[in-house]
Amino acid sequence: MDGHGRQQHGEDTTSRNARIIEVRHEDAGVYIIVFESEDGSRSNVRVRVEGDIISTPFGSYHVSELLSASKTSKKRRMAGKGSSIGWLVDFEGGVARTKLPVKVVEVYKKPGENVEEGEVVLVVETMKMLNEVPSPCSGVLVEVSKSGAGVPQGGILFRVEC
Amino acid sequence: MKRVLIAARGEIAIRVARATRELGWIPITIYADDDQFSPHVKAGLMSVRVSSYTDIDSIIDAALRADADIVHPGYGFLSENPDFATRVLESGIGWAGPSPKAMKLLGDKQSAKHLAVKAGVRTLPWCEVKSGEEALRCAEKLGGRVIIKASNAGGGRGLRVAESPKEAARLYSIVAREASVGFGGKAIVYLEKLIDHPRHIEVQILGDNYGHIVHLFERECSVQRRRQKIIEEAPSPYAEKYKDVRQVVLESALRLAEEAEYSNAGTIEFIVDPKTGEAFFIEANTRLQVEHGVTELVTGIDIVKRQLLIADDKRLDINQEDVRLHGWAIEARVYAEDPWNNFIASTGVLKRVRFPESLWVRVDHAVEEGMRINERYDTMIAKIIAYGWTRSEALERLRKALAETVLSGVETNLDLLRVIVEEEWFQKGEYNTLTLEENLEKLLEKVDERRRMASLMARKLYSNGARRFMVKTVGNGTSLLGRVAVNTHGWPWPPTTWRGHHFA
Known part of the structure; x- marks a missing residue:
């Protein structure tokens, strides 16, 4: 860290699960924050408060970005993980619900048919993109929306008996 | 003095407006109803309402009403649409882009490939396909992973990668449909050899x-x-x-x-x-x-x-x-x-x-x-x-x-x-x-x-319980003992060496 709280080349100041053990007031709006990581090693981070903007070695932030709890919650992190269709379709049990209004453009499977886990059941369109929606589990397809149908946000695309 | 109608929005409309003004010409912007307070609107000497940024008739009408000499399409929207370029030119207005003929030749991925072959420029091995079955055979011929593209693909649409010939056959129907949903009109679908990590x-x-x-x-x-x-x-x-x-x-x-x-x-x-x-x-x-x-x-x-x-x-x-x-x-x-x-x-x-x-x-x-x-x-x-x-x-x-x-x-x-x-x-x-x-x-x-650490620091410094650390802060700055630190600069101000100096 240089004298202005800016990160130097190659210096990794982030450490897993580090916690703050001391805040020192250094100058007008300038603070030295001492972090201690799990293994007991300490690192000093110099930040500067400029009104509602806080300058850290990781970049400048508006405080509102940092004080809202949702930003760093693990739950949010998980939202991006999992299947590649997770951003569009919610799977709960064997029910596939859409998170955005979509149009069903093609249905590959009929009710009563067996489907494998990961097998594509239907194709939906949103934002001019076509997306294949796979079955979340192996089982029997109980219910499926019709080709050409518009499904509102939260509507059911299909239901699989797992 | 030329009058330039900028058929775009956002930063590129402002960029074009600046260049226009530098030439001593007159920039004219357009806006859709849900966009009339956006900053680009003010970049023009005047701005004309259009029904949408992709409505050719409405934009041509705006250009004629604004008495434009040149239309600049920016990027996105109609910028690569040869029909729009043709309409602009037919209305007696200059077009800040290539001729519609060149747009058609190069803009369509398929004809561009044929042209490249003619010009002796190397392209990837490919074949045109009209059905899932043809896609299967073509993928077998090309070998390895293949890419399935519609000739009018763009922005990630009309484009899929297939690992196997069988997958290529299935993805063919999706790409073909996506091309017609997203862009209208019939598109040629073709398969192309995929270069690994290019x-x-x-x-x-x-x-x-x-x-x-x-x-x-x-x-x-x-x-x-x-x-x-x-x-x-x-x-x-x-x-x-x-x-x-x-x-x-x-x-x-x-x-x-x-x-x-x-x-x-x-x-x-x-x-x-x-x-x-x-x-x-x-x-x-x-x-x-x-x-x-x-x-x-x-x-x-x-x-x-x-x-x-x-x-x-x-x-x-x-x-x-x-x-x-x-x-x-x-x-x-x-x-x-x-x-x-x-x-x-x-x-x-x-x-x-x-x-x-x-x-x-x-x-x-x-x-x-x-x-x-x-x-x-x-x-x-x-x-x-x-x-x-x-x-x-x-x-x-x-x-x-x-x-x-x-x-x-x-x-x-x-x-x-x-x-x-x-x-x-x-x-x-x-x-x-x-x-x-x-x-x-x-x-x-x-x-x-990094976000987690920054949040911890912000909580310490900004929460009410931490008032003893804090100097007085307002929207755009911080003050301590009557001296002011402002946040309009990206670097610390006053500089940390100020201590020991006398300020009037």
Whole structure:
């Protein structure tokens, strides 16, 4: 860290699960924050408060970005993980619900048919993109929306008996 | 004095309006009903309402009512639509783009490939297919992984990768349908051999209506996520290392442009196999590109201004030997997208906006505090372009510029960009079009950890229980003992050496 709280080349100041053990007031709006990581090693981070903007070695932030709890919650992190269709379709049990209004453009499977886990059941369109929606589990397809149908946000695309 | 109708919105409309004013001409912008308070509207001397940015009739009507001499389409929307260009020209208005004939020839991926073969430019092995069965046979013939594309694909649509011939057959129907849903009209679907971990290098060309064409060197746009460009630079680190590759792409681009009798600004895109150094032509963009700024910085040539002059039938005042590379430029695109939620568009009101201000940093944007980011339009908020004499200098300036930037109110990829520019593969210029995606999980974890630490610090300093640490802060600054620290600068002010000095 240089004298202005800016990160130097190659210096990794982030450490897993580090916690703050001391805040020192250094100058007008300038603070030295001492972090201690799990293994007991300490690192000093110099930040500067400029009104509602806080300058850290990781970049400048508006405080509102940092004080809202949702930003760093693990739950949010998980939202991006999992299947590649997770951003569009919610799977709960064997029910596939859409998170955005979509149009069903093609249905590959009929009710009563067996489907494998990961097998594509239907194709939906949103934002001019076509997306294949796979079955979340192996089982029997109980219910499926019709080709050409518009499904509102939260509507059911299909239901699989797992 | 020419009157230029700018048929675009956002930062590019402002960019074109500036170039227009520099020529002493009159910029006229357009706006849709849900967009009338956006900053680009004010960039024009006047602004005309249109029903939508893609409604040809409405825009032609606006151009005629505004008595425009030239229409500049910016990028996106109708910029690559030859029908629009034809309508503009038929209305007796100049078109700041290539001729509709050249647009059709190069804009359609399939005819562009045929033209490339004619011009002796290397393309990837491919075949046209009309059914799933044909796709299956073609994929078997090409071998390995194949890419399935519609001839009018763009922005990640109408494009899929198949691992096996069987998958190719299934994906064929999706691509064919996507092409007709997204763009209207019948599209040709074709299969193409996939180059593993390629680099994306493109050549900027500029030509006038008298057959004089020059190239403005190359750009590299290999830092992508699902084919969406995130960071671009000029020159290309790869072409800088392997000068023969540069030679090949520059010559190929010029040959292709000459074969198409190209005029105005355009880009010829290549993918390069980093293992063999072979460059293959993939497509041409018959318009100004988002990343034109990096080329402008390293060549010193104002591309937009040349576009307008060429549309006014002026001769290009640049010879090839005048075009030289000076230094290095790197552009980072800030998107209003949520990296934690699969990069879905993020909407909201911008609460605080601060961009870096420096001689070496160019920021192209069209946002302001209090503005709502509309999900109906492009999610790009700003382009932050840093210039340096060497690549490492440009990179350092980009790092500082990104650190100084503040955008709150919507989720952005700003933190991700800050992490990318510190990665070793980026600093060394050793990356390909898949590097970002392959490292994304790791990068987001780093972002998370940095965010977590920043949040902890902010809580300590801003929460009520921590008042004993705090000096008095207001919206735009901090004061201590009557001395003021303002946040309009990206660096500490007053400087930390102030202690011991006497202030009046």
